[in-house]
Amino acid sequence: MASSASSIDTSPARIQKGVAPLRAGQGYSFLLRRLHSLSGIVPIGAFLVEHFISNSEAVNGVQAYNDQVKFLTSLPFVHVLEWVFIFIPILFHALYGIYIWYRGESNVGEYPWTGNWLYTSQRWTGIIAFIYIVYHTYNMRFTGVHLMGGGYQYAFSKVWFDFQSPWTVAFYVVGIVAASWHFSYGVWLFAAKWGLTVGANARRKFGFVCAGLAVLLVGIGLWTITGFTRTPADQVPWVEHD
Amino acid sequence: MANSKTVIIKIKRQQTPESKPYSEEFELTYRPGMNITSALMDIAASPVTRQGKVTTPVAYDSNCLEEVCGSCAMLINGQAKMACSALIDNLKQPITLEPFSKFPIIRDLQVDRSVLFENLKKVKGWVPVDGTYDLGPGPRQSAEEQEQAYPLSRCISCCCCMEACPQFNEKTGFVGAAAISQVRLFNTHPTGKALKVDRLQALMGDGGIQECGYAQNCVEVCPKDIPLTRSIADVGGQVMWQAIKDFFRT
Numbered sequence: 239m240a241s242s243a244s245s246i247d248t249s250p251a252r253i254q255k256g257v258a259p260l261r262a263g264q265g266y267s268f269l270l271r272r273l274h275s276l277s278g279i280v281p282i283g284a285f286l287v288e289h290f291i292s293n294s295e296a297v298n299g300v301q302a303y304n305d306q307v308k309f310l311t312s313l314p315f316v317h318v319l320e321w322v323f324i325f326i327p328i329l330f331h332a333l334y335g336i337y338i339w340y341r342g343e344s345n346v347g348e349y350p351w352t353g354n355w356l357y358t359s360q361r362w363t364g365i366i367a368f369i370y371i372v373y374h375t376y377n378m379r380f381t382g383v384h385l386m387g388g389g390y391q392y393a394f395s396k397v398w399f400d401f402q403s404p405w406t407v408a409f410y411v412v413g414i415v416a417a418s419w420h421f422s423y424g425v426w427l428f429a430a431k432w433g434l435t436v437g438a439n440a441r442r443k444f445g446f447v448c449a450g451l452a453v454l455l456v457g458i459g460l461w462t463i464t465g466f467t468r469t470p471a472d473q474v475p476w477v478e479h480d
Numbered sequence: 481m482a483n484s485k486t487v488i489i490k491i492k493r494q495q496t497p498e499s500k501p502y503s504e505e506f507e508l509t510y511r512p513g514m515n516i517t518s519a520l521m522d523i524a525a526s527p528v529t530r531q532g533k534v535t536t537p538v539a540y541d542s543n544c545l546e547e548v549c550g551s552c553a554m555l556i557n558g559q560a561k562m563a564c565s566a567l568i569d570n571l572k573q574p575i576t577l578e579p580f581s582k583f584p585i586i587r588d589l590q591v592d593r594s595v596l597f598e599n600l601k602k603v604k605g606w607v608p609v610d611g612t613y614d615l616g617p618g619p620r621q622s623a624e625e626q627e628q629a630y631p632l633s634r635c636i637s638c639c640c641c642m643e644a645c646p647q648f649n650e651k652t653g654f655v656g657a658a659a660i661s662q663v664r665l666f667n668t669h670p671t672g673k674a675l676k677v678d679r680l681q682a683l684m685g686d687g688g689i690q691e692c693g694y695a696q697n698c699v700e701v702c703p704k705d706i707p708l709t710r711s712i713a714d715v716g717g718q719v720m721w722q723a724i725k726d727f728f729r730t
Contacts, residue, residue: 255497255584257642258653258687259598265686268723272690341651342693348558349644353696353709357646360693427694433717436710 270334275431277331278424281323286421290458296465300394300473303465307393311386325375332368339364356423363420370413391475394466398474401466414459422452485510488530488574489519491538493588501585504538505530505574516563516577517542517552520589539588547703550636553643554579554589560640562703563589580643582650593639599655600637603682605662607672619670632665632711634704641698641708653687657698660689661711667718680715680722689719 295306313319339361346354377400378385383392400406426448429435435444487508494501507530508514508522517540524537541551545564552563555578557571568575583591600606609615621629635658642648642656663679666672683689689712698708 256592257582257595257648257650259595260602260655260659260682260688261653261686262602262682262688263685267686268684268688268690268719272720272723338693341649342646343649343651345644345646345697349697349700351697351700353694353700354646357693357695430694430709430713431692431716432720433713433715436713436717438707438710441709441713 271338274331274334274338275424275428277327278421279428282327282331283421283425285324286417287455290455290462294458294462294465296394296397296462298465300469300475303394304391307385308390311390316386328368328371332364332371335361335364335368360420360423360427363416363423366416367413367420370409370416373409374413394469395474395476398466398469401463407463407467410463411460414463415456418452418455418459422448422455425451487514487519487568489523490574490576491523491589492576492578493538494579494585495587497585497587504535510568514568516554516556516561516566516568516571516575517545519568520563520577539586539590541590548636550638553593553638553640553703555581555643560643560701562638562640565703580639582643582648583639593637596637596639596642596656596658599659600662602685603655603659603663603679604675605659605666605679607666607669608674609671621670625668625670629665629668631704631706632661635661635665635706636704638703640701640703644697644701646695646697647691647693652691654691655683655687655689657692657702657708657712660692660715661706661708664711664715664718667715676718677722680719681726683715683719684723689716692716 292306292310293303295303310316342357342361344354344358344361346358378396383389383396385393385396401410426435426441426445429444430441435441487510489506489508491504491506492501493504506523506528508519511518520538520540520542527535527537529535540554540563542564543549543551547562547565550562553560554563555561555576556563556566557576558578560580563577577589579585579589580591580593583593583595585591609618637658639656639658641658642654645654645656648654648656660683663683667676667679692712694709694712696709698712699706702708
């Protein structure tokens, strides 16, 4: 049917605006998004859990903590391990995560519902945890006494001296809560998006499991902090400055 | 008349797809059981603003008036809803009406929702039975399959799920929950599943299922109570298995 040449053409087919249709068979965003999702569980999530457990040795005193650091820093290929399984995955997860955040349009004002709040919280806890991780890694890994190659005996001292400032302790609490929340809700999202928890009931029940995981991680984190804050100064080896 | 109850409605209007939007306020006589569509009909019958200015009737889409055609979706007090089933009694006044914000405006409350039709074509949202001869009766569906499929078949293409989705926007070009749910429907259909692989591979493209952020607004706003988050989880698993098969077995 030929269209008539009228003065006003309101045919909707001419409107070339709005959200583009699906680009079937195009691009790599599926691979990148799924890698982003997976990298949050393995290796980042697995490292997070290991890091919480290892650091909780602080409650067993200076020697136990330093021994744990000695074990970890003496792992074979430790530099390869930290770059391949920690630094590179965290950088990818964080930078691609910021890109995901930029592409979403949070609307909790219009639709103030639990799932929508959690969607927004996942973005904010992610950026808070990343800022904390950058500070924490710069401070603990790239500056001060190097804990690798014999520096492990100052591991407890390094954290202990940092914790003399209540602001640092407060920042650690914020970082622990943000990372625990982001990881635990990330596990829930992973299960939902990868089709592991398909039914509404399964998602609800797994929600309780993930909330429990978050509480557990925060608990371990705060308990670990008390391991440092309760240790008196005379038990802490003095860091020698050259 | 002065003592009778009235309804105040503020409407965001726009004369043409490109012109500037403006707002007009109307005051209508309250009648029991009124809904947004009937209020818009009242305005059309007497298009005079609250300030007494004679204006044009407000353009809006509607058809069935019973929440099955999907045409009258709009933003009612800021949320995606069907105008025909939005009862005035349940709405906070003054009521604001706006066109959907993520679809091209045609005029006033009318928007172009053809992106959903395009998406349904991309995911092959149909049962392939066209041919040059009679294919005979299809396989029977079990009662369990029917119970799973029926809620999904209730989709009315209103696009509320897409409008409310934080991931559905021009940056992502996300396909939206409705089309993903139709993939689940047709992948469970005994004849429709002939196109299962095509549908799952389509959903791996840019703007595909991976853009879902699981904010779950879709399932909250859906006027037909379709289990959309279940569909996304189910199809998400199907797409993942398909991706693994494609990667390791081709």
